[in-house]
Amino acid sequence: xxxxxxxxxxxxxxxxxxxxxxxxxxxxxxxxxxxxxxxxxxxxxxxxxxxxxxxxxxxxxxxxxxxxxxxxxxxxxxxxxxxxxxxxxxxxxxxxxxxxxxxxxxxxxxxxxxxxxxxxxxxxxxxxxxxxxxxxxxxxxxxxxxxxxxxxxxxxxxxxxxxxxxxxxxxxxxxxxxxxxxxxxxxxxxxxxxxxxxxxxxxxxxxxxxxxxxxxxxxxxxxxxxxxxxxxxxxxxxxxxxxxxxxxxxxxxxxxxxxxxxxxxxxxxxxxxxxxxxxxxxxxxxxxxxxxxxxxxxxxxxxxxxxxxxxxxxxxxxxxxxxxxxxxxxxxxxxxxxxxxxxxxxxxxxxxxxxxxxxxxxxxxxxxxxxxxxxxxxxxxxxxxxxxxxxxxxxxxxxxxxxxxxxxxxxxxx
Amino acid sequence: xxxxxxxxxxxxxxxxxxxxxxxxxxxxxxxxxxxxxxxxxxxxxxxxxxxxxxxxxxxxxxxxxxxxxxxxxxxxxxxxxxxxxxxxxxxxxxxxxxxxxxxxxxxxxxxxxxxxxxxxxxxxxxxxxxxxxxxxxxxxxxxxxxxxxxxxxxxxxxxxxxxxxxxxxxxxxxxxxxxxxxxxxxxxxxxxxxxxxxxxxxxxxxxxxxxxxxxxxxxxxxxxxxxxxxxxxxxxxxxxxxxxxxxxxxxxxxxxxxxxxxxxxxxxxxxxxxxxxxxxxx
Numbered sequence: 037x038x039x040x041x042x043x044x045x046x047x048x049x050x051x052x053x054x055x056x057x058x059x060x061x062x063x064x065x066x067x068x069x070x071x072x073x074x075x076x077x078x079x080x081x082x083x084x085x086x087x088x089x090x091x092x093x094x095x096x097x098x099x100x101x102x103x104x105x106x107x108x109x110x111x112x113x114x115x116x117x118x119x120x121x122x123x124x125x126x127x128x129x130x131x132x133x134x135x136x137x138x139x140x141x142x143x144x145x146x147x148x149x150x151x152x153x154x155x156x157x158x159x160x161x162x163x164x165x166x167x168x169x170x171x172x173x174x175x176x177x178x179x180x181x182x183x184x185x186x187x188x189x190x191x192x193x194x195x196x197x198x199x200x201x202x203x204x205x206x207x208x209x210x211x212x213x214x215x216x217x218x219x220x221x222x223x224x225x226x227x228x229x230x231x232x233x234x235x236x237x238x239x240x241x242x243x244x245x246x247x248x249x250x251x252x253x254x255x256x257x258x259x260x261x262x263x264x265x266x267x268x269x270x271x272x273x274x275x276x277x278x279x280x281x282x283x284x285x286x287x288x289x290x291x292x293x294x295x296x297x298x299x300x301x302x303x304x305x306x307x308x309x310x311x312x313x314x315x316x317x318x319x320x321x322x323x324x325x326x327x328x329x330x331x332x333x334x335x336x337x338x339x340x341x342x343x344x345x346x347x348x349x350x351x352x353x354x355x356x357x358x359x360x361x362x363x364x365x366x367x368x369x370x371x372x373x374x375x376x377x378x379x380x381x382x383x384x385x386x387x388x389x390x391x392x393x394x395x396x397x398x399x400x401x402x403x404x405x406x407x408x409x410x411x412x413x414x415x416x417x418x419x420x421x422x423x424x425x426x427x428x429x430x431x432x433x434x435x436x437x438x439x440x441x442x443x444x445x446x447x448x449x450x
Numbered sequence: 451x452x453x454x455x456x457x458x459x460x461x462x463x464x465x466x467x468x469x470x471x472x473x474x475x476x477x478x479x480x481x482x483x484x485x486x487x488x489x490x491x492x493x494x495x496x497x498x499x500x501x502x503x504x505x506x507x508x509x510x511x512x513x514x515x516x517x518x519x520x521x522x523x524x525x526x527x528x529x530x531x532x533x534x535x536x537x538x539x540x541x542x543x544x545x546x547x548x549x550x551x552x553x554x555x556x557x558x559x560x561x562x563x564x565x566x567x568x569x570x571x572x573x574x575x576x577x578x579x580x581x582x583x584x585x586x587x588x589x590x591x592x593x594x595x596x597x598x599x600x601x602x603x604x605x606x607x608x609x610x611x612x613x614x615x616x617x618x619x620x621x622x623x624x625x626x627x628x629x630x631x632x633x634x635x636x637x638x639x640x641x642x643x644x645x646x647x648x649x650x651x652x653x654x655x656x657x658x659x660x661x662x663x664x665x666x667x668x669x670x671x672x673x674x675x676x677x678x679x680x681x682x683x684x685x686x687x688x689x690x691x692x693x694x695x696x697x698x699x700x701x702x703x704x705x706x707x708x709x710x711x712x713x714x715x716x717x718x719x720x721x722x723x724x725x726x727x728x729x730x731x732x
Contacts, residue, residue: 090600117606121604
């Protein structure tokens with residue numbers, strides 16, 4: 037069995053008479069994105085601060101590769117700390133320093149790199165996080181979203197192997213929230229670090245997380261994949277997940293996954309066993325390339341535009357949709373058989389090619405000034421559903437039957 | 451290191467305790483205050499010691515120069531202004547006292563020795579406390595409550611090295627220089643009121659200044675300035691750095707109280723230390 041990178045063993049932390057963490061046991065695995073969810077004020081930040089050593093447990097131990105970090109030798113502790121970076125909930129930027137100086141600070145103070153090399157690394161991060169234009173401004177002159185990105189740049193500038201994100205999307209609009217989450221996921225893939233997130237963004241954060249850890253009443257009550265969380269039966273689910281997960285997904289305005297399932301179950305319960313319906317799966321391909329060329333924010337705007345277009349078109353014929361993953365949408369057409377759904381999809385594809393592309397172009401061209409070319413395609417697949425068949429297997433079949441319905445070739449330039 | 455506010459309070463038993471406890475209660479309170487004071491003094495001494503060691507770490511020179519600019523260079527105007535008027539009022543008051551004994555010729559001696567031995571170091575330290583010390587506490591306090599100091603920790607940057615050491619080094623360099631400036635401008639202020647306005651002979655004034663002030667007086671003044679530099683920066687930085695440990699208030703209110711405490715405590719300690727150092731040097 038895989039050895040956890042970080043493990044909490046019976047960690048208890050008290051402040052005064054208040055027990056914040058009560059015999060917490062958890063495991064974080066290398067190279068994954070693990071997200072800690074829980075109600076506000078339940079000790080998620082406290083938990084994170086134990087990993088970086090800002091707080092020490094009153095009881096129990098925090099292990100790094102099976103060694104308690106409290107008993108590491110100074111050299112081992114230093115070697116551990118070099119690998120860990122932390123992004124604070126309120127950013128903790130130095131307000132008397134410019135964006136550049138904030139990002140450069142850890143390199144200037146903890147390495148012997150030359151000034152030129154520091155400048156190269158810092159500017160690379162600043163460009164990646166779309167902050168070039170504000171590099172010499174002060175944090176107080178930036179919007180909340182920009183400040184978040186400065187904090188993200190600073191957290192990543194030292195190329196850490198473990199990055200702790202304390203509510204990285206707090207106070208952002210839906211597009212920015214998803215752009216930040218997408219950015220974290222992209223850097224995690226590119227740089228291969230282990231990300232530990234605290235987030236309330238349900239379900240958006242599930243799209244990028246490998247593992248979910250649920251903190252409830254001072255204890256970890258669930259550790260597993262987002263899919264396993266679906267099956268998890270615990271008061272936590274009613275109190276936390278359902279309260280955090282809105283009726284609609286914030287970014288696209290489509291049904292949240294939970295409400296989509298509720299609607300799906302309700303509609304299906306009215307059907308006879310021999311009645312059929314159709315499910316369509318849409319995929320926006322090359323999302324990462326779009327993010328790289330047009331930026332994360334524009335990529336999220338495109339997802340939103342696509343979601344809105346799907347909803348508008350299929351909603352008119354009684355369909356309902358949700359975002360299935362970071363770049364996939366599922367639409368249920370409860371009153372259509374496969375042939376009729378095929379015709380609706382053809383209409384959609386034609387309409388989308390004629391008008392939808394223009395919508396997406398206008399989104400992308402809002403910020404366009406680059407000559408770089410971007411190609412991407414939209415795939416769609418249909419599958420026939422029956423009341424007694426699992427939805428996931430129908431979606432899988434729709435995925436298998438996906439084909440291209442729209443293509444952009446060097447039409448969007450930034 | 452932190453105390454648990456829910457730990458049993460010794461005062462709790464006294465209310466329901468044995469007869470006569472009301473007599474001991476003030477002493478218990480006083481005892482707690484003294485213990486707390488000793489605790490803070492010890493912590494502040496360790497804080498200063500650790501920060502001092504960090505002065506000699508690499509990459510400190512630019513930060514020290516920057517702090518010399520904030521603490522020293524930016525205080526020049528206020529020090530000159532206060533020094534000038536202190537010298538003038540000293541000249542004015544002393545002239546009217548000396549003239550009763552026909553000793554107005556000794557005005558230069560009185561002004562110069564008063565400034566170099568006492569008023570220069572003390573008033574300079576108090577002015578820097580008001581201008582730079584309060585700013586130090588507020589800045590460090592805000593950095594503490596906005597988690598900037600925690601951020602330094604997470605970036606493996608020692609906050610004592612990054613925030614405190616440059617300020618202590620800069621104060622140790624700036625205080626004696628500003629004191630010298632204060633003395634010089636004060637003597638010129640005394641010249642203006644005593645010589646230009648009240649008619650004391652200019653040659654006599656400067657001759658008395660030159661003949662009465664010895665190197666020992668200047669050295670003693672600088673020693674005081676150094677002691678005050680240590681006191682002011684340690685108290686002001688300590689108050690800001692540990693503003694989150696206050697039990698009486700939190701956040702912005704905590705920072706404002708820490709700033710007030712830092713200024714009041716620095717001024718009191720400057721005067722106490724002035725007496726102590728003078729009694730050793732005299």
